[in-house]
Amino acid sequence: MLSLIRTVWLVLLHMFHRRVTIQYPEHKAPLPPRWRGRIILSRDPDGGERCVACYLCAIACPVDCIALQATQDEHGRRYPEWFRINFSRCIFCGFCEEACPTYAIQLTPDFEMSEYHRENLVYEKEDLLISGQGKYHGYNFYRVAGLAIGGKDKGQGEEDRPPVDLRTLLP
């Protein structure tokens, strides 16, 4: 009986406590930098698209909300012809970011993407692609990958040694 009265008293004391609610549109909660929100496609330091259209993100996605079509430019550099994320299905798990070998796809601390029409939640490549590097700076997949594409031959990448001439290796 006394414990009941004490409970009521303690609850009444909460009248004088500070309220924990954040009044959202006026005040915003500070989001941690690793918050998993709106997805972007980033560019490498030279301004080229990082995405190499490897489809790994689309495969990793548990709800199958990423769709893309790979294509190549004249130098053999792969890029997505179109890239589509259906945010009405995305669960912001971040698996796509983990799967991506090139840091292209990244989740950002932004969740304010409400729409009145569901179709507007389907983001196309031009909605996703940003002009900067996103969270990971200074990474350029083609500069470290031992792949010959236009303007860069084998062995010219960062930390690359010149390729071994197979004929000189003959005994």
Next chain:
Amino acid sequence: MHSVGISLLIVFVVLACILGVASGLIWLERRLLALWQDRYGPNRVGPFGLLQVLADIIKILMKEDWIPPFADKPVFVIAPAITVITTLLSFSVIVFAPGITVVDLGIGVLLFLAMSSLGVYSLVLAGWSSDNKYSLLGGLRAAAQMLSYELFVGLSLMGVVMLAGSFRIADIVEAQRGLWFCGPQFVGFVIFFIAGLAETHRLPLDLPEADNELVAGYHSEYSGMKFGLFFLGEYIGITLISAMIATFFFGGWLGPVLPGLLWFIIKTFFFICLFIALRAALPRPRYDQLMSVSWKWILPLALLNLLVTGAILVSRTT
């Protein structure tokens, strides 16, 4: 003719006030619960979120009013109306201030008791006609809980009636001019409060609803405005019990300086807030606990209270 006009005016003013208060309570309850849980509650629609009620009402009126095909249709439709009608009828005997009452019945207390007994039918019939096991369980609990606590509402009031020597509510209030009955009838007050809580099936004792065991208890199958009526009945019930506590134990309109009506409103409001505070603070007891407390503790206590009050009164007169 003149007096008929005044009576009609009182009827309509009382009706409008009660319906207004009952819907305002939805807002009040949400704000107060939020206050005690360190939140804000509805504060967006209109000043302090007051228009939230309006938005809720519009929403609930727009909702599809669905009657399950397996339900017993006529009973299903009538059940929600009963709770609202009986609680509203009980208000007819409340004396808000000297002269401000709908009917000045000589048996006001009995009418109140009768109406709150009839209110049980609403819950039982709703649970029965829904033809759903959770609703039925809720209805069963409602029947047992409200019938047993009904008894204590009556028994705890008998002490008051003895002291006042009248069933007329105006007389009961007048009899408290020297000392409010919450002093000499403290046990009666506590019992009436607990029983009132059970009668209105408010949160610590909301076993007929028990959201986390019975979906929504007796009104699981209700939607739209029928569901709204149950809520309206519940909030009118809170107002009624608070008004009754103020009348029977805290001297109704009696009080210094301020006009009587204001005193009545202040006291009623205080008890409404207390009801909400209990909801914020206390957990729901188990069903068997509820029943055993009622029959093993409250019943003997109420009878003892009655006996002692009677004995004191008799010894004083002889």
